[in-house]
Amino acid sequence: MTNPLPPGSTIGILGGGQLGRMLSVAAARLGLKTHIFEPGANPPAGQVADRVTTAGYDDLTALSAFAQSVDVITYEFENIPTEALDHLEALRPIHPNRKALATSQDRCVEKQFLQGLGLNVAPFAQIDTLDDLTAALATIGTPAILKTRRFGYDGKGQVKIDDIAEAKTAFAALNGAPAVLEGFVTFEREVSVIAARNQNGEVSCYDPGENVHLSGILHTTTVPAQLTLAQQTDAVILAGRILNTLDYVGVMGVELFVTATGLIVNEIAPRVHNSGHWTQNGCLIDQFEQHIRAVAGWPLGDGQRHSDVVMTNLIGDDAYSKGANIGLHLYGKDIAKPGRKMGHENRISPISK
Amino acid sequence: MTNPLPPGSTIGILGGGQLGRMLSVAAARLGLKTHIFEPGANPPAGQVADRVTTAGYDDLTALSAFAQSVDVITYEFENIPTEALDHLEALRPIHPNRKALATSQDRCVEKQFLQGLGLNVAPFAQIDTLDDLTAALATIGTPAILKTRRFGYDGKGQVKIDDIAEAKTAFAALNGAPAVLEGFVTFEREVSVIAARNQNGEVSCYDPGENVHLSGILHTTTVPAQLTLAQQTDAVILAGRILNTLDYVGVMGVELFVTATGLIVNEIAPRVHNSGHWTQNGCLIDQFEQHIRAVAGWPLGDGQRHSDVVMTNLIGDDAYSKGANIGLHLYGKDIAKPGRKMGHENRISPISK
Numbered sequence: 079m080t081n082p083l084p085p086g087s088t089i090g091i092l093g094g095g096q097l098g099r100m101l102s103v104a105a106a107r108l109g110l111k112t113h114i115f116e117p118g119a120n121p122p123a124g125q126v127a128d129r130v131t132t133a134g135y136d137d138l139t140a141l142s143a144f145a146q147s148v149d150v151i152t153y154e155f156e157n158i159p160t161e162a163l164d165h166l167e168a169l170r171p172i173h174p175n176r177k178a179l180a181t182s183q184d185r186c187v188e189k190q191f192l193q194g195l196g197l198n199v200a201p202f203a204q205i206d207t208l209d210d211l212t213a214a215l216a217t218i219g220t221p222a223i224l225k226t227r228r229f230g231y232d233g234k235g236q237v238k239i240d241d242i243a244e245a246k247t248a249f250a251a252l253n254g255a256p257a258v259l260e261g262f263v264t265f266e267r268e269v270s271v272i273a274a275r276n277q278n279g280e281v282s283c284y285d286p287g288e289n290v291h292l293s294g295i296l297h298t299t300t301v302p303a304q305l306t307l308a309q310q311t312d313a314v315i316l317a318g319r320i321l322n323t324l325d326y327v328g329v330m331g332v333e334l335f336v337t338a339t340g341l342i343v344n345e346i347a348p349r350v351h352n353s354g355h356w357t358q359n360g361c362l363i364d365q366f367e368q369h370i371r372a373v374a375g376w377p378l379g380d381g382q383r384h385s386d387v388v389m390t391n392l393i394g395d396d397a398y399s400k401g402a403n404i405g406l407h408l409y410g411k412d413i414a415k416p417g418r419k420m421g422h423e424n425r426i427s428p429i430s431k
Numbered sequence: 432m433t434n435p436l437p438p439g440s441t442i443g444i445l446g447g448g449q450l451g452r453m454l455s456v457a458a459a460r461l462g463l464k465t466h467i468f469e470p471g472a473n474p475p476a477g478q479v480a481d482r483v484t485t486a487g488y489d490d491l492t493a494l495s496a497f498a499q500s501v502d503v504i505t506y507e508f509e510n511i512p513t514e515a516l517d518h519l520e521a522l523r524p525i526h527p528n529r530k531a532l533a534t535s536q537d538r539c540v541e542k543q544f545l546q547g548l549g550l551n552v553a554p555f556a557q558i559d560t561l562d563d564l565t566a567a568l569a570t571i572g573t574p575a576i577l578k579t580r581r582f583g584y585d586g587k588g589q590v591k592i593d594d595i596a597e598a599k600t601a602f603a604a605l606n607g608a609p610a611v612l613e614g615f616v617t618f619e620r621e622v623s624v625i626a627a628r629n630q631n632g633e634v635s636c637y638d639p640g641e642n643v644h645l646s647g648i649l650h651t652t653t654v655p656a657q658l659t660l661a662q663q664t665d666a667v668i669l670a671g672r673i674l675n676t677l678d679y680v681g682v683m684g685v686e687l688f689v690t691a692t693g694l695i696v697n698e699i700a701p702r703v704h705n706s707g708h709w710t711q712n713g714c715l716i717d718q719f720e721q722h723i724r725a726v727a728g729w730p731l732g733d734g735q736r737h738s739d740v741v742m743t744n745l746i747g748d749d750a751y752s753k754g755a756n757i758g759l760h761l762y763g764k765d766i767a768k769p770g771r772k773m774g775h776e777n778r779i780s781p782i783s784k
Binding site for chain 2: 108362363402410
């Protein structure tokens, strides 16, 4: 590797939620420290990180001090203000890079990028005005989904349109935010590939997982996914193409629809991903360590699966099992709000294929 | 369970070395916080713990504040001063209990305890004077090992005696510390059982691992150990008997010699154990989480092994592999002194039996 960070180095992480928490734990395993930057008080990651800075993304003094205290910067969520990134990037390397972040921050840019690679995406149209929406509905048809181009997650910032007559109400619901209309895809199943690429361009993908959502939030990921060998190969190859094209360093979540006519890319996330949490109990090296290895300039680890896994998210006040046979992961959050991710469970069994 | 600690509770850990560090990480996985008490500055566990108190074991004010900030107290090493424990125990429960600690702190008391259970130990004699030593050597024979009764670890505080003529030099080498003479055991192999017991009296043992030492320090643990089914069963049953008799709560390492005439108990350690580090990459629930579950009043997790493992300690400036196929664990220690444990590697392979 060009410049692998030695043990004792510090990884700066933007965002102090559960993903930052699990990244911190993975870094600690490798003898690396983490420094969390997070505007909110008492972030879950703070309980396991070496340092925490509590400051806003507009606090340039805090951002500078943070950057100067770390060796490399990464992030656990994609909606980081551009000005903060500009400021940080002048001081320390940021992985994954700005291009990956800019591409995935905007649903319209993302889909154009994926189409440019020759990959299939749902039919879509950029929506800036009500006229755009009416015209797009005429082409794409209903049902369709109107989504904000930015800042959406877990089903937020989305309106389903079942009839063209709902166009005006739907458009108003987004409060003038730049949007994209997506055609509805009839799919057999949704899968995701957790892919990693390091600074030498080595790519490693975990076995695809099969996802089930409830109320727009990931409910379970099951590995192995029900895929033909051809579908599995396709999924891994297209993920590799995305990472290589972006000169990507780190872990990416690639969500795919499996349809009768092939795989359709739903969205990409330039970070560790909820649908990759199964790797914590199914693989020697999990997605969090893989991400840390990549951003630290290390060789990737072995992502081989040793067990089958069903990962179940614990949302709000979902009961969790203190019982046996389950790898339990709780995030250290004080208050269990409805819809809030509080933890997850990995139920493992001997490998079936 | 009687009183399982809810997520968000804090486990106090006496000692901030690598064992405290890995206990902290395991606690974090369950949504529990840790508070480390450690006299030395910048302990490895401090990088991942929620809080650290840097103070001596004679600082009663610091001990009180520590105890009052936690829900339960455990420890990562057995040589904690009795006065500190007396002070802490008045404020918060300590697991494993004082009896287990007192038994394992003193090699002579430990051997008497094990003999009292009907278990085999090496021939031994209590040595307070040179006359005791001369008499014991006449009975036990040479080679034999003279060991301090307390504060020994990794081969420290030990002198091998090959000839009765060496008695005086050997006795002098221990500087008058209370000692025990142990007969030399000819063994086929050394194995250890990592056993856990929770507050309801449930016992769970990991598969025995086979240990190889270099210069008195654990070098590798290999799982599965080369044992007959009868030996494996014996090992697990005797470990269970030790834990039950002590009304033990937590994880214990039980080191055994495998001889032609059966198993001999070498020593017990009332804490997570170096020879159990393989569980981090070989089992759904590792020894650190098992210990945390026990002291937190939770049900024990599933200690079933999903892979074969060879654990190798990284000592001093041993090279470590950043490569694939290996679960790497580094302890965040700044300086690689000779003989210092810096990390370990777990190489896994599909399960063989």
